[in-house]
Amino acid sequence: MDVMHASPTFTIFAAHWTPQMNLLPHDRMMKASIGIHTGREDIILWRRSGEGIEASGVNCLFAGDIAELPVDGIRSATNPLPR
Structure with missing residues (x-):
């Protein structure tokens, strides 16, 4: 990862x-914002349930x-591309 800016809040x-x-x-x-410069990212959103976590969106x-991901957001992510 290349850090381009770092402060106590951002x-x-x-x-x-x-x-x-x-x-x-x-x-x-x-809170997080994810921006894609090149390529692709597939995100699965999860939510807590009585059984642990369950998928809630993509x-x-x-x-x-x-x-935009909320403060309490749970996600998994993949680069589906062969590059």
Whole structure:
């Protein structure tokens, strides 16, 4: 990751994904904005349930797209591309 700005309340970084990279469900406990410069990111949104977590939505982001994640948001993500 390349950190472009960091302060106690706001950080901007560029993440570089490998082909078909996957991130397991995780929460950030903070608001987040995700912007795609090139490539693609598929996001599965999760919510807490009595059984743990369950899928509650999906968002496919392409170059130029931006997604807002709430403070309590849980997501998993994948780069479905072979590059």
